[in-house]
Amino acid sequence: MALPIFKIYLVGLFMPELIDVPAPGVGTAIRGGVILYKYRSDIQAYWKKLQVMLGLGRVNVVVTGRAGSGKSSLTSLWHGEANDLAWVSPVAASTDVEIKPISIGDWTKIVHVIPGQNSRERILGMEVAFASKSCAEGVVHVVDWGYTTIRTSASVSALMAEGVDTIDKLRSVNLQKELNEFSEVCERIRNAAISGGLPKWLVIVINKADLFFNDLAKAESYYSPHGNSAFSKILSEKLTGVIGAANIKIEVVAVSSLTKKYSWNGVEISPQIVDVDLHRSYLRSFFDTVAHVAR
Numbered sequence: 633m634a635l636p637i638f639k640i641y642l643v644g645l646f647m648p649e650l651i652d653v654p655a656p657g658v659g660t661a662i663r664g665g666v667i668l669y670k671y672r673s674d675i676q677a678y679w680k681k682l683q684v685m686l687g688l689g690r691v692n693v694v695v696t697g698r699a700g701s702g703k704s705s706l707t708s709l710w711h712g713e714a715n716d717l718a719w720v721s722p723v724a725a726s727t728d729v730e731i732k733p734i735s736i737g738d739w740t741k742i743v744h745v746i747p748g749q750n751s752r753e754r755i756l757g758m759e760v761a762f763a764s765k766s767c768a769e770g771v772v773h774v775v776d777w778g779y780t781t782i783r784t785s786a787s788v789s790a791l792m793a794e795g796v797d798t799i800d801k802l803r804s805v806n807l808q809k810e811l812n813e814f815s816e817v818c819e820r821i822r823n824a825a826i827s828g829g830l831p832k833w834l835v836i837v838i839n840k841a842d843l844f845f846n847d848l849a850k851a852e853s854y855y856s857p858h859g860n861s862a863f864s865k866i867l868s869e870k871l872t873g874v875i876g877a878a879n880i881k882i883e884v885v886a887v888s889s890l891t892k893k894y895s896w897n898g899v900e901i902s903p904q905i906v907d908v909d910l911h912r913s914y915l916r917s918f919f920d921t922v923a924h925v926a927r
């Protein structure tokens with residue numbers, strides 16, 4: 633939508649450097665307005681980056697999911713910082729909410745990544761992201777089909793003591809915990825949507841597809857909003873069945889943020905995606921899906 637004429641005039645009057653002429657007149661002011669219009673998404677991006685730097689601005693998109701599912705890795709790729717050669721995938725759990733300006737389609741959004749570990753920061757992060765009056769417009773929920781990374785030696789020991797000594801057993805435990813986490817997220821979306829009308833979209837990201845690429849169809853069916861898996865049931869019982877499926881756009885997209893071995897109790901699973909182009913095409917499809925759903 634074009635700016636009203638008086639605003640265009642004011643822009644030319646007070647920011648002549650934008651239009652590269654010394655004396656402001658109506659013509660130059662209009663040209664200033666045209667330039668502002670042409671570069672509106674760049675200007676908006678600078679504004680969002682500034683807001684993030686200053687710790688201002690409301691959350692536009694929230695990234696949720698269990699600790700170790702790959703939220704930080706995925707968001708770093710999405711943001712672009714992971715293209716830096718100095719970037720290494722996170723070795724430790726995030727302890728605070730990560731806040732990043734990210735281009736989604738034509739616009740830049742402020743994205744909050746909520747740490748998966750139970751902590752004060754996580755609780756506060758969830759409260760802010762799903763507050764009814766300033767709720768995020770969209771949610772990216774990261775799942776990993778049971779291939780959750782267990783990072784602390786205390787967690788490893790506790791699981792081993794419970795007899796979780798194979799990858800299959802670990803995946804069952806992880807999938808159950810993932811359901812609990814998803815249930816909480818659905819409830820928060822539902823409550824926020826009922827009281828404030830947002831969020832408007834949810835993208836379920838099946839991360840770590842490199843580890844189960846040969847079984848990807850099974851994973852996609854498990855996470856489908858239209859299936860009858862335990863996951864699909866939570867989605868319909870806690871969210872779509874309550875607020876109405878028409879009131880929230882839901883997409884499911886598989887992705888492989890990284891290609892990396894997964895190991896447990898001395899057994900390793902190697903990535904099944906070795907083709908770099910294939911790996912990148914899955915990532916691109918995630919970026920495109922979010923851009924599409926967020927329009």
Ligand SMILES: Nc1nc2c(ncn2[C@@H]2O[C@H](COP(=O)(O)OP(=O)(O)OP(=O)(O)O)[C@@H](O)[C@H]2O)c(=O)[nH]1
Binds near residue numbers: 702746890
């Ligand atoms: N194989 C494989 N490993 C991945 C992928 N994405 C992330 N990882 C690994 O999973 C582990 C956890 O990744 P993070 O990005 O730190 O997970 P997180 O969800 O941010 O975890 P918290 O900060 O604890 O909430 C890391 O060792 C990553 O290298 C993936 O697509 N494939």
Ligand SMILES: [Mg+2]
Binds near residue numbers: 704726747
């Ligand atoms: Mg993290």
